[in-house]
Amino acid sequence: DIQMTQSPSSLSASVGDTVTITCRASQGISNSLAWFQQKPGKAPKPLIYAASSLQSGVPSKFSGSGSGTDFTLIISSLQPEDFATYYCQQYQSYPLTFGGGTTVEIK
Amino acid sequence: EVQLVESGGGLVQPGGSLRLSCAASGFTFSDHYIDWVRQAPGKGLEWVSRIRNKANSYTKEYAASVKGRFTISTDESKNSLYLQMNSLQTEDTAVYYCARIISGAYYHDYWGQGTLVTVSS
Numbered sequence: 001d002i003q004m005t006q007s008p009s010s011l012s013a014s015v016g017d018t019v020t021i022t023c024r025a026s027q028g029i030s031n032s033l034a035w036f037q038q039k040p041g042k043a044p045k046p047l048i049y050a051a052s053s054l055q056s057g058v059p060s061k062f063s064g065s066g067s068g069t070d071f072t073l074i075i076s077s078l079q080p081e082d083f084a085t086y087y088c089q090q091y092q093s094y095p096l097t098f099g100g101g102t103t104v105e106i107k
Numbered sequence: 108e109v110q111l112v113e114s115g116g117g118l119v120q121p122g123g124s125l126r127l128s129c130a131a132s133g134f135t136f137s138d139h140y141i142d143w144v145r146q147a148p149g150k151g152l153e154w155v156s157r158i159r160n161k162a163n164s165y166t167k168e169y170a171a172s173v174k175g176r177f178t179i180s181t182d183e184s185k186n187s188l189y190l191q192m193n194s195l196q197t198e199d200t201a202v203y204y205c206a207r208i209i210s211g212a213y214y215h216d217y218w219g220q221g222t223l224v225t226v227s228s
Contacts, residue, residue: 034214036152043204043221044144044152049214056216087152091213095170096142096154 002026002090006099012107017078021102023071023088032092035064035073038101039084047086048073075104109133109217111141111205116222123195127222129188129205136186137161140208142215143179143190145201145224155203156190160210173199195226 003026013019023033031051036044046055048064051071061076075082083106088099115127129141140163143155156179157168167179178191188205202221209216 032213043218046215046218049209049212049216089152094157094168096157098152098154101151 001095002029002093002097004088004090004097004099006086006088006102008102009100010103010105012105013078014107015078015080018074018076019078019104021073021075021086021088021104023066023073023099025069025071025090028068029090029092031067032090033064033066033071034089034091035062036087036089037082037084038087044087078104080106109207111207111217111219113203113205113219113222116203116224118225118227119195120228121195121197121226123226124191124193125195125224127190127192127203127224129190129219131186131188131205131207134207136181137183138210140213141181141188142206142208143188143203144206144218145199145203146221147198147201150201153201157208158188192224195224197226200224200226 005024033051035048038044047058052064063074065072085101085103087101110132112130119125140159142157145153145155158179159166176194180189202223204221205219206215207217
């Protein structure tokens with residue numbers, strides 16, 4: 001199985017900040033990487049697919065990059081609605097696997 | 108509007124069975140792969156199972172943790188997906204989501220709201 005390692009597991013930031021979340025795959029996955037946002041009690045919301053492509057309706061404040069084993073999600077100009085948990089997921093091979101999540105909290 | 112609505116969750120004893128449903132609307136059901144993904148309370152996301160589309164003969168994949176106990180199926184006439192869960196264990200306690208895979212690619216674009224399964228005596 002491909003292991004997905006996210007860091008940090010949590011971070012504190014202020015409104016207006018830019019934050020960076022990283023995701024590392026245990027083996028190369030090309031660009032078969034998705035990012036999700038999840039708020040408490042809600043379903044995950046797809047943000048990014050193919051490592052860097054925004055899902056329809058997702059604001060450009062979210063950006064993704066990377067290929068192979070190392071990936072990054074950047075969230076610029078944090079707003080109150082952005083405080084949530086973020087997950088990466090590889091869909092290169094079965095079983096699909098998720099990172100452990102990064103919780104973005106208000107400082 | 109694409110919608111996925113899960114149902115069928117509840118409290119079941121260890122060793123018991125439960126069948127979850129995912130009712131799809133707003134799209135041609137048979138064109139898409141669909142996954143079940145679960146989330147244990149306070150934990151991360153775990154992929155459970157996939158059923159491919161009609162063009163791929165509705166073939167199936169399972170996570171090792173559920174293989175042999177869970178069965179994914181579909182009823183095209185009802186635009187519905189199912190997850191039959193047998194020999195349930197306490198570690199199967201989770202919210203179960205169904206999620207659509209976008210046509211021609213392999214990533215999710217729509218998720219349902221989830222249904223909670225609690226396995227406890």
